[in-house]
Amino acid sequence: MAKKIRLKKIAVCDNWQLTSQNGYECGGYKQEDAPLVEWDVNPPTIVFEYIKGKGMPSQQTSRLTFPELDLWNDAPYKKFVYKTRVTYNLGASNWLNVSTKEKIFREGGNSGKINPRQADVLLDVTGLAGLSAGRYSASIIYEAYGIDDRGGEHYIEPSSVSVTVKLEVKQGQASPSDLVTDKTDLVLTYNKATKTLSGDTRLEVRTTEPITFNITPDWESFYPFSLDISKETDKSVIQISKSAYSDTTPVDSTYEFHAEIKAGGKKKTIVILFKTISGEVVKDFDFSPRIFEDTLIKGVDSAKTFTADIVNPNNLEISVSLKPSFIETAVIEGGKLKITTVKPESLVVGxxxxxxxxxxxxIEKSFSVRLKIAESLKSDFRGEAYYFALDKNKIKMSQNNPFSSYVKMKLEMFFKGYQQEYQEVQEYEYLYFKNEVEIFPGEEIQDFFARCRELY
Structure with missing residues (x-):
């Protein structure tokens, strides 16, 4: 199926005039259609590698080109903003952070930039202290939203391209330049209600040399924990406790620090994950992806089934308490949410x-579902005789997708007679008019026979 081409108006000179210096200048312009700049990402695949105890992966960048939706001839709105949606395909979730320096995207309290053209999307891996050795994968989809005159937000489309992010976490192998520690990651939880710090509060470093630290990022020159070092016979012990600044951290926040430990010419990087809670630990669950969207064609497609992975570390009893009427079933089986739509024949087009x-x-979580029901071809052909040339039977198609601009028809014609043969393949494009297209194949076949008239 040919990719749809969305068009915009551009000014093209149609009156070149000779200047007194024997050059040319434009004396007039006309408007012509030209293709839009469409979605593009470069590179489409980003790979991170993290070796425990060997330092953090560097930030990577993906260049995103936005579609010129505000210039599109058939644009339903003149202002567009964009959001990101991350789907975790393999392993644990919430290890990828997506951002831009200019706050391009509308999310996290940011209103987003109107009609951006390009952005350098910054990708960082986070929460590494909670990841075991293995391979992880995520996909980044960008979503376009139109803004109406009242500031209302309307979903338009997902990006036609995506960014695949791969992360491989390896268990580090000791080398002569490495310090030996009993842990490579520390996960700490501070309860602000009880003012207690729990988790990995002790770290052993196998060295008799003096120890120095360099902790990043620099959190305003103070940290929500304290490090106390004591020496034993063949090692140093780092004891972690709360600090005077522990209570300054917001509730239900997570901070990631990287502590580079040096001693006697050797070094090692430890990841410290610091979480704050208030009272009891809040039990929660999540799922990925968070949205289902598809188009079903009447008379062609059957009911569609979609599956989402449920992340349920606390083994909560999760149930489906509400579903839309166009969803036949929504059940939880084997740690997955399985959704099946009704048959498209039971729904009107829309x-x-x-x-x-x-x-x-x-605890309640919502899963968004978007479904479009399109209609198959309406045809006058019902088995009666077809007289080909100038036959008045027609095919009618409705515009099911608001971003579609034309319909393509392909005719393969073959004539055999009078001891001769003639074959031709033709393709035609028909623009939508008032949200529909009417095609009369007989008119096109008449042209075919006109070109073959010397054969009969």
Whole structure:
């Protein structure tokens, strides 16, 4: 199927005039259609490698080109903003951070930039202290939203390209330049209600040399924990405790620090994950991806089934408490949410959206579902004789996708007679008019026979 071409207007000179210096200048312009600049990412694949105890992976950049939706001839709005959606395909979730220096995307309290053209998307891996050795994968999808005159936000489309991010976590192998420690990652939890610090509060370093630290990032020259060093016979012990600044951290926040330890010409990097809670640990669950969207064609497609992975570290009893009417079933089986739509024949043509509500006690999470029902071809051909040339039977197609601009028809014609043969393949494009296209194949076949008239 040919890729749709979206068009914009550009000014083209149609009146070149000779100047007194024997050069040329434009004396007039006309408007012509030209293709839009569309979605593009470079590179489409980003690979991170993290070796425990060997330092943190460097930040990487992906160049994103936004589509010129505001210039599109058929644009439903003149202002567009963009959001990111990260889907974790393999292993643990929430290890990837996506950002831009200019706050391009509308999320995290940012209003987002209107009609951006390009952005350098910054990619960082986080939460490495909670990841075991293995391979992880995530996909970044960008979403376009139109803004109406009242500031309302309307979902338009996902990006036609995505960024695949791969992360490989390896268990570091000791080398002569490495310090030997009993842990490579430290996970700490500070309860602000009880003012207690729990988790990996002790780290052993196998050295008799003096120890120095360099902790990054520099958190305003103070940290929400204290490090106390004591020496034993063949090692140093680092004891971690709360500091005077522990209570300055917001509730339900997570901070990641990297401590580079040096002693006697050797060094090692330790990841410290510091979490703050208030009272009891909040039990929670999550799922990935967070949205399902598809288009079903009446008379062609059957019901569609979609699956989302549920992240349930606390083994909560999760159930489906609400689903839209266009979803036949939504069940949880084997740690997955399985969704099946109704058959498209039972729905009228149009767009449907709703949410599936998952609950575990007082915890509720919503899963967005967007479904478009399109109609198959309406045809006058019902088995009666077809007289080919100038036959009045027609094919009618409705514009199911608001971003579609034309319909393509391909005719393969073969004539045999009078001891001769003639074959031709032709393709035609028909622009939508008032959201529909009417095609009369007989008119095109008449042209075919006109070109073959010397054969009969």
């Amino acid at each position: 767009a449907y959206s709703g949410e599936i509500l998952l609950s575990a006690g007082t």
